[in-house]
Amino acid sequence: MTSQNSGNRKSRLPEAPATRPAESLKQDILRHVLYSLGRDTERPDRQTVFRALALSLRDRLVEKWIASQRDIYSRSSKRVYYLSLEFLPGPFLRENLIALGLENEAREALTDMGFGLDDVADEEYEPGLGNGGLGRLASCYLDSMATLRLPAYGYGIHYAYGIFYQLIKEGRQVERADNWLRGGTHWEFERSHYVHPVRFYGQVREWVDEQGRLRHSLENATTVMAMACDMFIPGHKNDYVLNMRLWAAKTSREFEFSFFNTGDYIGAVEEKIRDENISMVLYPNDEAPEGKELRLKQQFFLVSATIQDIVRRFRKKGIAWDQLPRKNVIHLNETHPAVAIPELMRILVDEELLTWEEAWYICVRTFAYTNHTVLPEALEVWPEDLFRRLLPRHLQIIHEINRRFLHDVRRQFPNDPNILGRVSLVHEGESRWVRMSHLAIVGSFSVNGVSAHHSEILKESVFHDFYKIFPERFNNKTNGITPRRWLRQCNPTLAWLITEHIGPEWLTDLAQLKKLEPYVNSEGFHRAWMEVRLRNKHKLAEYIRDKNGITVMPESLFDVHVKRFHEYKRQLLNVLHVIALYNRIRSSPGSVTVPRTYIFGGKAAPGYYMAKHIIRLINSVAYTINTDPRVGDLLKVVFLQNYCVTLAERIIPATDLSEQISTAGMEASGTGNMKFALNGAITIGTHDGANIEIMEHVGNENLFLFGLLSHEVNEMRSQGYNPRLFYERDSELREVLDMIAGGFFSPSEPHLFRDVVESLLNHGDRYMVLADFRSYVYRQQDAANAFMDQAAWARMSMLNTSRMGFFSSDRAVDEYAKDIWGVSGV
Numbered sequence: 001m002t003s004q005n006s007g008n009r010k011s012r013l014p015e016a017p018a019t020r021p022a023e024s025l026k027q028d029i030l031r032h033v034l035y036s037l038g039r040d041t042e043r044p045d046r047q048t049v050f051r052a053l054a055l056s057l058r059d060r061l062v063e064k065w066i067a068s069q070r071d072i073y074s075r076s077s078k079r080v081y082y083l084s085l086e087f088l089p090g091p092f093l094r095e096n097l098i099a100l101g102l103e104n105e106a107r108e109a110l111t112d113m114g115f116g117l118d119d120v121a122d123e124e125y126e127p128g129l130g131n132g133g134l135g136r137l138a139s140c141y142l143d144s145m146a147t148l149r150l151p152a153y154g155y156g157i158h159y160a161y162g163i164f165y166q167l168i169k170e171g172r173q174v175e176r177a178d179n180w181l182r183g184g185t186h187w188e189f190e191r192s193h194y195v196h197p198v199r200f201y202g203q204v205r206e207w208v209d210e211q212g213r214l215r216h217s218l219e220n221a222t223t224v225m226a227m228a229c230d231m232f233i234p235g236h237k238n239d240y241v242l243n244m245r246l247w248a249a250k251t252s253r254e255f256e257f258s259f260f261n262t263g264d265y266i267g268a269v270e271e272k273i274r275d276e277n278i279s280m281v282l283y284p285n286d287e288a289p290e291g292k293e294l295r296l297k298q299q300f301f302l303v304s305a306t307i308q309d310i311v312r313r314f315r316k317k318g319i320a321w322d323q324l325p326r327k328n329v330i331h332l333n334e335t336h337p338a339v340a341i342p343e344l345m346r347i348l349v350d351e352e353l354l355t356w357e358e359a360w361y362i363c364v365r366t367f368a369y370t371n372h373t374v375l376p377e378a379l380e381v382w383p384e385d386l387f388r389r390l391l392p393r394h395l396q397i398i399h400e401i402n403r404r405f406l407h408d409v410r411r412q413f414p415n416d417p418n419i420l421g422r423v424s425l426v427h428e429g430e431s432r433w434v435r436m437s438h439l440a441i442v443g444s445f446s447v448n449g450v451s452a453h454h455s456e457i458l459k460e461s462v463f464h465d466f467y468k469i470f471p472e473r474f475n476n477k478t479n480g481i482t483p484r485r486w487l488r489q490c491n492p493t494l495a496w497l498i499t500e501h502i503g504p505e506w507l508t509d510l511a512q513l514k515k516l517e518p519y520v521n522s523e524g525f526h527r528a529w530m531e532v533r534l535r536n537k538h539k540l541a542e543y544i545r546d547k548n549g550i551t552v553m554p555e556s557l558f559d560v561h562v563k564r565f566h567e568y569k570r571q572l573l574n575v576l577h578v579i580a581l582y583n584r585i586r587s588s589p590g591s592v593t594v595p596r597t598y599i600f601g602g603k604a605a606p607g608y609y610m611a612k613h614i615i616r617l618i619n620s621v622a623y624t625i626n627t628d629p630r631v632g633d634l635l636k637v638v639f640l641q642n643y644c645v646t647l648a649e650r651i652i653p654a655t656d657l658s659e660q661i662s663t664a665g666m667e668a669s670g671t672g673n674m675k676f677a678l679n680g681a682i683t684i685g686t687h688d689g690a691n692i693e694i695m696e697h698v699g700n701e702n703l704f705l706f707g708l709l710s711h712e713v714n715e716m717r718s719q720g721y722n723p724r725l726f727y728e729r730d731s732e733l734r735e736v737l738d739m740i741a742g743g744f745f746s747p748s749e750p751h752l753f754r755d756v757v758e759s760l761l762n763h764g765d766r767y768m769v770l771a772d773f774r775s776y777v778y779r780q781q782d783a784a785n786a787f788m789d790q791a792a793w794a795r796m797s798m799l800n801t802s803r804m805g806f807f808s809s810d811r812a813v814d815e816y817a818k819d820i821w822g823v824s825g826v
């Protein structure tokens with residue numbers, strides 16, 4: 001502990017004014033309107049008021065952050081560093097108000113100024129710094145780390161452009177740049193004094209120093225600076241605040257005096273822009289790395305700046321390097337930041353002159369890795385040539401790690417020579433690839449999957465060889481979601497109803513929701529529960545009318561499928577069933593008795609042809625059905641554009657049926673499934689990811705599971721799956737597919753959707769859509785029947801909510817802290 005971090009500096013923090021909180025908040029807002037934003041306090045507009053309120057909250061957050069940091073320093077606590085190429089925090093305003101306990105005060109202050117809190121909150125434009133589940137999980141975890149008072153830091157990239165803004169034009173996805181910074185950066189601090197040089201390219205020079213040691217250094221490297229931008233993540237009403245430090249790329253050339261003085265001013269500016277491009281844009285690909293040089297640069301940029309920051313902080317302690325793992329744990333969210341392993345090795349061996357053995361001992365005790373996917377195309381690999389060019393020293397280090405690792409494996413498995421090729425960090429064939437997951441496993445003391453089912457698949461198949469080599473490293477940490485955002489914030493009236501009955505402890509101890517169970521038989525509670533849900537559905541119906549011009553019945557069954565578009569998530573299976581229902585309505589009008597509103601939302605990777613095509617198909621089907629007078633209110637299909645956290649917060653509280661229908665064995669966990677169930681939606685889903693654990697908790701009778709199990713999927717595949725058989729045997733399915741292929745939904749372009757049908761019938765139906773169709777249709781019928789009995793449905797809904805305690809991110813993070821990180825709250 002250094003004296004500058006000791007507690008006696010506390011007194012220098014500005015004292016809070018002795019006025020009422022609402023009044024002092026109002027004064028702060030007005031002060032920021034004038035002095036920070038330069039606007040007239042007499043008539044600020046809504047956007048100005050939003051920004052001034054955000055700045056007023058930032059003031060409070062930074063005070064608490066500094067106090068929290070002093071605490072961590074004074075206790076010399078072990079720190080957790082959570083490295084993620086993506087964070088998807090969503091809008092901050094309400095979350096921060098709730099965490100700081102200032103919601104009512106803000107409402108009062110704003111009312112005094114002639115504004116409504118809801119309107120002001122709508123002014124916020126969320127930072128889209130993630131693609132979907134992985135980034136959103138990272139943000140839920142930061143929220144829980146703060147609430148559990150863990151000495152943690154989130155580290156990521158300050159992309160200037162987040163995930164694209166999705167428009168639906170004439171049924172198609174159109175991408176627009178997402179300039180989330182256009183309104184200013186009211187939540188963050190740019191730290192121009194926290195900059196680290198990041199060095200790429202160049203050549204490795206080997207030389208022998210005076211002590212006869214072989215040394216390595218990088219010559220002629222290109223240097224880019226990483227500047228810290230800090231955003232604060234408060235714990236729930238605990239005065240504890242964490243930092244999400246995002247690195248922005250800045251040219252190093254500005255630091256060279258002569259740079260703009262060369263006479264070629266425009267050329268100099270171009271070089272500056274090229275350097276700063278590194279943090280310009282988030283790659284909009286979910287589940288499939290693009291293999292582009294810029295992406296690997298981004299990964300190294302995050303890693304290099306972060307490791308330098310960690311090492312800088314560790315050095316302040318003045319203790320020996322072998323203490324690093326005792327004082328720090330670095331968590332890799334997926335393999336994207338896995339190059340941190342060779343980077344720490346490089347610093348320890350090349351700069352700090354530790355021996356290889358000493359350095360490796362430290363590394364392998366410092367890193368932990370979470371795997372999020374088993375899709376083979378999503379396991380990250382990099383061409384060795386690219387690695388050599390961009391990070392030549394790191395490739396050498398990876399080769400050395402590999403040489404030593406394979407040497408040990410050879411000794412451990414003398415009778416299995418093929419294992420070496422399977423586990424090697426470098427895939428050797430016609431072309432050579434660096435396998436990032438192998439690097440992450442070999443360099444970490446812990447490897448975890450994100451649901452019980454997924455962690456078993458890792459051990460049994462994907463990483464089976466590694467499981468044999470390092471059985472003690474493998475463990476499971478089932479994902480979780482923060483109840484603060486995903487119930488209290490997005491569904492305030494339901495949250496209020498719950499609190500009224502069982503008190504507010506559930507906010508930080510979600511297992512308390514169990515206490516709702518006795519009310520399941522109370523008629524009054526039933527009524528109140530269903531009233532809240534119906535009100536939420538009315539609000540969503542209004543939103544749909546405003547945005548899509550479609551009138552939907554709030555009393556209809558809201559059947560919702562929102563998430564990234566990917567074939568394995570099987571939005572296609574859903575729409576096939578929608579068409580089947582449509583056909584039933586047309587052929588025998590009385591056969592469909594439960595009116596339904598289908599709501600779809602989600603982005604497809606811009607280069608993912610089939611996913612985009614499925615979006616177009618859904619929109620075409622929606623148009624056909626919504627304009628067919630024979631259908632009336634029985635069926636409506638809505639595609640809400642630009643699915644994001646803000647939109648999820650609107651949709652989830654209004655959902656009756658939650659679609660979680662991935663091909664079994666393909667979704668690692670899912671967290672959308674948890675958000676819906678927590679808000680009282682019933683799941684229709686496959687035996688996949690966390691659906692299985694949700695079923696175990698809420699009870700088989702309170703959700704609708706269907707379809708093949710993952711081992712059945714594998715067996716069917718290995719026996720030669722023939723999707724045509726299903727087509728031929730099932731006349732309802734045949735009719736649906738023939739309509740799509742025959743242009744029923746695209747009369748002006750009859751061949752438009754032929755590819756979709758081809759992928760099912762003639763290209764193997766990789767995601768087993770046809771194999772699961774019939775059981776899906778049956779379970780959908782069960783869901784409709786259940787919905788007809790509203791009292792029984794209400795009961796299921798309440799039981800879902802009350803039994804979701806396990807799925808809190810507080811539980812998940814607590815498990816990480818105890819089992820992997822070895823840290824406790826300060």
Ligand code: D6G
Binds near residue numbers: 066
């Ligand atoms: C905060 C609190 C202050 C501490 C400083 C350290 O400003 O007490 O000295 O953080 O920052 P790092 O060196 O840990 O980044």
